[in-house]
Each structure stands twice: as C-alpha cells, then as structure tokens.
Amino acid sequence: MKYLKNLVLLILSSFIFCACPSREEGNNTIIIKNNSNRSIAWQPMFFKIGEKEEQYNCKFVIGGSVDSQSSGEFYKDRGTWDGELNNDRYLQLTIIDKDSALEYFSSECDTFRKYVPVLHRYRLTLEDLEQRNWTVVYPD
Numbered sequence: 001m002k003y004l005k006n007l008v009l010l011i012l013s014s015f016i017f018c019a020c021p022s023r024e025e026g027n028n029t030i031i032i033k034n035n036s037n038r039s040i041a042w043q044p045m046f047f048k049i050g051e052k053e054e055q056y057n058c059k060f061v062i063g064g065s066v067d068s069q070s071s072g073e074f075y076k077d078r079g080t081w082d083g084e085l086n087n088d089r090y091l092q093l094t095i096i097d098k099d100s101a102l103e104y105f106s107s108e109c110d111t112f113r114k115y116v117p118v119l120h121r122y123r124l125t126l127e128d129l130e131q132r133n134w135t136v137v138y139p140d
Helices: 002-019 098-103 109-115 126-131
Strands: 029-034 040-048 064-066 070-075 089-097 118-124 135-138
Touching: 029 040, 029 064, 040 098, 064 070, 089 098, 089 126, 118 126, 118 135
Parallel strands: 029 135
Antiparallel strands: 029 070, 040 064, 040 089, 089 118
C-alpha cells in the first residue's frame, strides 16, 4: 500500500511539473555602460528595417539613465529582447544628455530638440546585441 501511495504521488507531481509553462528563453536585459564624464539618458525606439526613423520622441524623453562612469540595466518587462528583435526589426537607442533632458522635459518639442543634444544613436539588431554580449558602451 505504501509503495502504491508513493507511486501515485510521484506520478501526480510529475504531471504538475510538466504542466507548468516554461519560461521563454532569451535575454531580457541590456547593459548600458557610460564611460563618459556626463550623465546620459537613453530613449528606445523600435523600427522595422527600411522604415523611416525619428530623431526621438520629445514627449517620451527618457527610457532610462546612467550616471557618469557607471553602468545601468535596460529591462524588457515582458518577453525577451530576442523575441522583440526578430529578422526585420531593430532597436534604436538614442543617447542624450540627462541633465539637459530633465531641464527641458516639459518644453515644447522644438525647444527640446534645440537644447537637448543627441550624443549618439545606436541601431542595434539582435545579432548586434549578441555580438556585444548584450552590452552597449557609450562612447564606443
């Protein structure tokens, strides 16, 4: 009887573990490393290859920020970057000056574009991020 009870528990527990959804494999974090002497902010935008790009969206200014000579993490809340960046999509990370962005955050778009410099723009495919080991270094 004890043997049968253990066997039934083993079978039931294996059904429970097999029924659990597996976590999607892939990377959900990009490391942003700031080697400059100023604090930076970034704005992520996704584009299809060949699609017209925008400089940046002045109403959604900061996707994240990193202080001078430090690193930060850019998380994908749902899913993975691998799933987001398929064969026809890429991530544009626009690097801007954090202090200027915060100062002109509530300004009109024209004023924001005039006084917040774009320091660098990265166009990253899935392959690019894999080659960089999921780390973007500013400046290169």
